[in-house]
Amino acid sequence: MIEEGKQIKTNVYIRKNNTKEIRKIEMNLYGFDSDTCPETWIWEEGNYSCDCNREIFFERAAGFEVEEVECSHFKYSIKLEDPKTGNIFYNEFDEEI
Numbered sequence: 001m002i003e004e005g006k007q008i009k010t011n012v013y014i015r016k017n018n019t020k021e022i023r024k025i026e027m028n029l030y031g032f033d034s035d036t037c038p039e040t041w042i043w044e045e046g047n048y049s050c051d052c053n054r055e056i057f058f059e060r061a062a063g064f065e066v067e068e069v070e071c072s073h074f075k076y077s078i079k080l081e082d083p084k085t086g087n088i089f090y091n092e093f094d095e096e097i
């Protein structure tokens with residue numbers, strides 16, 4: 001049975017790796033096994049691991065909508081933070097590119 005997942009407000013930091021520019025957006029992400037931590041699989045392996053989605057989020061953070069995006073990896077890195085506590089849920093910023 002699929003339950004209606006609880007949404008967890010998360011600060012999403014997106015770093016464009018070739019310029020090192022970091023932008024932030026707030027997203028409501030589905031929780032995983034708890035009400036306090038969002039599911040990170042989607043960022044590790046799922047749709048949001050792909051640069052096409054990450055580019056959309058990065059541009060949206062500055063108020064732009066992109067029309068054409070390409071699928072690739074490692075152009076953008078992600079960090080997820082709890083806006084209430086500053087706790088880091090997930091972090092790719094320290095990974096070697």
Ligand SMILES: [Zn+2]
Pocket residue numbers: 050051052053070071072
């Ligand atoms: Zn893609």
